[in-house]
Amino acid sequence: MIVNEPSDPGLLALARDFREALRHSIYLVRRLDADGELSAAQLSMLKMLMDAAPATADSASSASGVRVGEIARNLGVKVPSATEQIIKLERAGLARREPDPSDSRAVRVTLTEAGLAAVASANERRNAVMAGILSSLSDDDRAALxxxxxVIGRINATLQA
Amino acid sequence: MIVNEPSDPGLLALARDFREALRHSIYLVRRLDADGELSAAQLSMLKMLMDAAPATADSASSASGVRVGEIARNLGVKVPSATEQIIKLERAGLARREPDPSDSRAVRVTLTEAGLAAVASANERRNAVMAGILSSLSDDDRAALxxxxxVIGRINATLQA
DNA sequence: CGATCATAGTTAGGTAGCCTAACAGTTAGG
DNA sequence: CCTAACTGTTAGGCTACCTAACTATGATCG
Structure with a gap:
């Protein structure tokens, strides 16, 4: 049995159905992001900063923060778009820009305390809404999901390459 | 055993993981839409028009086309946003606006031949790219997906309410 | 060493897609 | 009729992305 052929009908059908599911999920994501406290793009960036941080409360830890170019790469946007978001976060008091001691061209971005709190609260609220939606599913459905x-994680990971 | 409680830890974890998957999938969708021939929003609208059409080649069929308000509702956007997209599609020769004979306030939107062709070609190309990505998965992964x-379809359907 | 080239980030200007508010025309009800 | 409700467009504004051009620093090499 031949699988993985580009023209395999089953594969194409799965591709179509998955695309369809993702397309409709846009509305779901929009609904979740509509709570206003933080835009999707900003929450994504804050979360990324949080994950990238060594999570050491020790402020003297080496090379804290993430560089702008790295942020852009992680978020799949161009550097100027990242700069723009960073400036907004900075103005909102959620992130900080500091010069990189080892390279004066570079800029290190870190979360502030307020940024950390904002990310936690925004995620909690969105998770609660999503949990409410998922609660109407059957156990089997939840298991399938x-x-x-x-798998979806693996699919998304292939894009990093 | 209590399930479906809003504070159920498993449910919240599933919600978090699903949100995370959707968040990352944005990049996947962006990649798929980057082929340029048609924006995601425009393809969505065209596809909706295609699905809503009676699919009768007979142009004398009753009440052909979809009303602007209905389009907006189907796409989850406000009426002015729909109007804006429709005008773009019209200018591109992909859709047509006609007065509704039974209600002079209303406008009926239909696909042109070019619109139909554009939707087919855009979907084919995107599906092929997606199939290429999915082809690197194992059979088990594809089955799980x-x-x-x-299930994801059911989740999205709950939003219509 | 210093000219040159590469790299990091910002600034400037533009586009797409969404929104609300205000408007014009049409229909329906009291 | 005349007012209230509805349909769609116009006007103006916002976010988030983009490319191109610029500044400043670092790295290479003759």
Whole structure:
């Protein structure tokens, strides 16, 4: 049995259905992001900064913060777009820009305390809304969804390359 | 055993993981839409028009086309946003606006031949790219994904209410 | 060493897609 | 009729992205 052929009908059908599911999910994401406290783009960046941070409360830890170019790469946007968002976060008091001691061209971006709190609160609220939606599913449905999430994660990971 | 409680830890974790998957999928969607021939919003609208059409080649069929308000509702946007997109599609020769004979306030939007062709070609290309990505998955992964798509469909359907 | 080239980020200007508010025309009800 | 409700467009504004051009620093090499 031949699989993985580019023209395999089953594969194309799966591709179509997955695209369709993602397309409709846009509305879901929009609904979740409509709570206003933080835009999707800003929450994404804050979360990324949080994950990238060594999470050491020790402020003397080496090379803290993430460089602008790295942020852009992580978020899949161009550097000027990242700069723009960073400036907004900075003005909102959620992030800080500091010069990189080892390279004066570079800029290190870190979360502030307020940024950390904002990310936690925004995620909590969105997760609660999503949990409410998921609560109407059957146990089998939830199991199927849970089983697919790692797969979707692998799909998304292939894009990094 | 209590399930579906808003504070159920498993449910919240699933919500978090699903949100995370959707968040990352944005890049995937962006990649798919980057082929340039048609924006995501425009393709969505064209596809909606295609699905809503009676699909009768007979141009004398009753009440052809979709009203602007209905389009907006189907796409989850406000009426002015729909109008804006429709005008763009019209200018591109992909859609047509006609007065509704039974209500002079209303406008009926239909696909042109070019619009139909554009939707087919854009979908084909995107599906092929997606199929290429999916082809690197294992059979088990594809099965898990396929099993979850109806669930995601149900989740998205709950938003219509 | 110093000219040159590469790299990091910002600034400037533009586009797409969404929104609300205000408007014009049409229909329906009291 | 005349007012209230509805349909769609116009006007103006916002966010988030982009490319191109610029500044400043670092790295290479003759």
């Amino acid at each position: 849970a089983a697919a999430l790692p | 396929a099993a979850a798509l109806p």
